[in-house]
Amino acid sequence: AQKVTQAQTEISVVEKEDVTLDCVYETRDTTYYLFWYKQPPSGELVFLIRRNSFDEQNEISGRYSWNFQKSTSSFNFTITASQVVDSAVYFCALSEAQRGSQGNLIFGKGTKLSVKP
Amino acid sequence: EAGVAQSPRYKIIEKRQSVAFWCNPISGHATLYWYQQILGQGPKLLIQFQNNGVVDDSQLPKDRFSAERLKGVDSTLKIQPAKLEDSAVYLCASSVGTGPQGYEQYFGPGTRLTVT
DSSP, X not given: OOEEEOOOSEEEEETTOOEEEOOEEEOSOSSEEEXXXXXXXXXXXXXXXXXXXXXXXOEEETTXXXXXXXXXXXXXXXXXXXXXGGOEEEEEEEEEOOTTOOOOOEEOOOEEEEEEO | OXXXXXXXXXXXXXXXXXXXXXXXXXXXXXXXXXXXXXXTSOOEEEEEEETTEEEEOTTSOTTTEEEEOTTSSOEEEEESSOOXXXXXXXXXXXXXXXXXXXOOOEEXXXXXXXXX
């Protein structure tokens, strides 16, 4: 069965600290997609990244970076030099690509990040 | 480009009343999703449309929830009658297409429903 676990419920850091949000997934598929979304206090989920299971290269986008490791079924998200505007709930999600799949997203429970000035 | 629009943003009703939510997806997006997000949890898919057809409603409580997307553009989600446990944020999302490729979904601001 497919499942996404975000073990960290809440994280609090001081501005400029680096922070890593953990995501562990379970799937029987060999082809799947992983996503990260940000949900600021306004409530709207903002798409951050999509990775497929065949691309294990780490990705960097500004202060954001993602570490995908199939061996440990993890897709962790690091924010470097955190800022107050990074305060939000972050969700990791999984989409399986088996035959007949409609690409539905299975979300973790989210990690609430608070960045204090 | 305009994002996903939803209304109302907030709604308070008493249990056993009915309520309806509206969503207008990003122009040109064929796929529309309704999610329920209970406080402290991730969104859970209720129903997925491809144009005006339903492709997945396996988690929709059909005894009280209904949804339609008659012209393949905007959509309405209805709850009748509402229960206390329906208190949640109802999120609408859209994507260019659907299928195993895993398209990015773009979300609206949500409707926060409180059932008293």
